Amino acid sequence: MGLRTIVLKLNKPSKRKCLVIDEAITNYNRAYRFLLEKAYTELKEIKDAFAGTKGTQNALALSKWVSSERSKELNQFDVQPFKDALKLEVGMTLAGYFRLKALRPGTSFPLANCRTGTEVERLRPVYFCRYDTGRSYCLLYDSEKNRYFAKLHLLNAKHANKVVPQQGDQEGKLTYIHRSAGVVERGKSKEAYIIVPLSFGKYQEEILRASLERPEILRTAKLGRKDGSYYLAISVDTGKAEEIRTETYLGVARGLKNDLCYTVADPEGNVVAAGTLSRTGQTSKNAAVPLDELHKAANSIVEIALEYKSAVILQNLLEKGDRLHWADDFMNSQPIYNCDAYIRMARLLAFKLPEKGLPAPVKVSSVGIFYSCHVCGCNSKLNRFNKDTFICTSCGATLEIEKLGSLNLARKLINYRHSTFKIKVRSADDGVWFISRLIGLNYFVPHHENQIERLREKISLIVDDILLQSSETWNRERNKKASIAKKIRSVPDFMKLIEFV
Ligand SMILES: [Zn+2]
Numbered sequence: 001m002g003l004r005t006i007v008l009k010l011n012k013p014s015k016r017k018c019l020v021i022d023e024a025i026t027n028y029n030r031a032y033r034f035l036l037e038k039a040y041t042e043l044k045e046i047k048d049a050f051a052g053t054k055g056t057q058n059a060l061a062l063s064k065w066v067s068s069e070r071s072k073e074l075n076q077f078d079v080q081p082f083k084d085a086l087k088l089e090v091g092m093t094l095a096g097y098f099r100l101k102a103l104r105p106g107t108s109f110p111l112a113n114c115r116t117g118t119e120v121e122r123l124r125p126v127y128f129c130r131y132d133t134g135r136s137y138c139l140l141y142d143s144e145k146n147r148y149f150a151k152l153h154l155l156n157a158k159h160a161n162k163v164v165p166q167q168g169d170q171e172g173k174l175t176y177i178h179r180s181a182g183v184v185e186r187g188k189s190k191e192a193y194i195i196v197p198l199s200f201g202k203y204q205e206e207i208l209r210a211s212l213e214r215p216e217i218l219r220t221a222k223l224g225r226k227d228g229s230y231y232l233a234i235s236v237d238t239g240k241a242e243e244i245r246t247e248t249y250l251g252v253a254r255g256l257k258n259d260l261c262y263t264v265a266d267p268e269g270n271v272v273a274a275g276t277l278s279r280t281g282q283t284s285k286n287a288a289v290p291l292d293e294l295h296k297a298a299n300s301i302v303e304i305a306l307e308y309k310s311a312v313i314l315q316n317l318l319e320k321g322d323r324l325h326w327a328d329d330f331m332n333s334q335p336i337y338n339c340d341a342y343i344r345m346a347r348l349l350a351f352k353l354p355e356k357g358l359p360a361p362v363k364v365s366s367v368g369i370f371y372s373c374h375v376c377g378c379n380s381k382l383n384r385f386n387k388d389t390f391i392c393t394s395c396g397a398t399l400e401i402e403k404l405g406s407l408n409l410a411r412k413l414i415n416y417r418h419s420t421f422k423i424k425v426r427s428a429d430d431g432v433w434f435i436s437r438l439i440g441l442n443y444f445v446p447h448h449e450n451q452i453e454r455l456r457e458k459i460s461l462i463v464d465d466i467l468l469q470s471s472e473t474w475n476r477e478r479n480k481k482a483s484i485a486k487k488i489r490s491v492p493d494f495m496k497l498i499e500f501v
Contacts, residue, residue: 063091125224160190250310251409315366322366
């Protein structure tokens with residue numbers, strides 16, 4: 001079960017409805033404080049009576065502390081519609097308090113943070129502890145206009161109103177978002193609820209649309225006021241897994257002999273696992289990859305990502321290619337996944353990974369991933385010795401081309417965060433020269449000055465200069481300068497990025 005909260009704005013409620021909501025929130029908070037004050041005087045008894053088997057108090061058990069007599073006392077606050085929610089919230093508050101108290105005996109009773117008054121914005125929101133068409137709250141849908149509404153049971157019988165629907169009422173014909181899908185009938189009897197149109201973004205709309213098919217995903221809700229607007233925060237069971245905190249990077253690149261190759265790297269860039277993915281059985285070269293095979297490949301990647309708790313990193317093939325093909329050998333030169341197949345597979349991962357609680361894949365530029373050395377970083381066309389073999393012309397490191405691509409992908413984000421830039425240090429008789437062609441640094445500091453501080457100031461000035469220059473003319477040199485300048489500005493202490501050579 002994966003509970004997420006979606007926040008919906010109440011769209012321009014009328015003055016009367018605003019008053020009803022403000023009053024409900026105010027009353028709710030007064031009743032909540034009343035219960036907490038009572039609980040405070042009976043703490044010892046509550047603790048003894050409701051001690052669980054392991055000595056811990058469970059919120060639901062604690063909510064039973066509110067006897068039916070005390071429950072009647074709550075009527076003075078006009079909170080009849082919220083009694084169950086109030087009991088539960090007080091139960092949760094008490095359970096939390098007892099748990100903290102056991103850990104830290106100095107914990108004070110939460111009465112102090114419990115406000116009442118007329119400043120609605122500073123009060124706790126009203127809690128709806130169930131989704132229900134007859135009480136509590138529920139959502140309504142106008143299929144003609146594709147609009148959503150909230151039906152909020154905020155009034156007790158005494159304050160219920162007879163509402164006569166008016167001609168041209170914007171609420172139109174509303175159906176319950178519920179298995180019953182019944183139509184809301186207005187104007188027949190007194191109404192202890194208000195109906196308010198909702199406004200929201202794309203993400204929320206997607207979930208609301210899903211709730212039309214599966215109303216049971218809608219759970220509890222909270223109604224509050226913030227920055228002058230009213231909002232309804234609904235807890236939704238998306239059925240998705242809990243979010244997983246990733247610990248490694250999983251690069252997945254196109255292959256030449258295999259469909260796909262992958263590498264799992266830890267945050268330091270060390271290889272944790274590597275392998276290939278290929279279809280079983282006969283496959284004809286250069287034929288389109290069938291959809292079910294793309295699904296299978298994506299599922300395998302999800303499994304690996306789950307096993308290693310990985311953030312998946314994919315090639316961005318939409319803009320620039322990866323130059324994996326080998327021009328000298330035309331017959332067998334093409335990657336098995338053409339760009340289209342890889343992009344389709346990436347789209348599958350974009351929803352398969354979040355379903356399992358993993359982040360959506362990150363797409364990075366694939367320029368140079370089959371040509372950059374995994375040991376020294378040297379990037380050269382000449383590093384590709386032949387179709388399948390990589391031999392670094394600078395340091396001699398060697399690896400299969402296929403494996404190199406996914407390894408470079410897996411390290412792509414690490415490299416970005418960890419990569420340093422070099423500054424040459426040259427001693428002279430009376431001081432030191434700092435030189436970096438990359439950022440245009442050629443700076444002399446005499447021995448009697450604080451060299452690191454002077455250098456820090458100088459680099460700061462250069463970076464400001466670079467960032468102020470307009471980027472009118474595209475130029476590889478300038479781009480590099482700008483990107484290093486941005487990086488220097490983005491870290492707390494740029495001196496740590498510098499490698500003195
Ligand atoms: Zn190398």
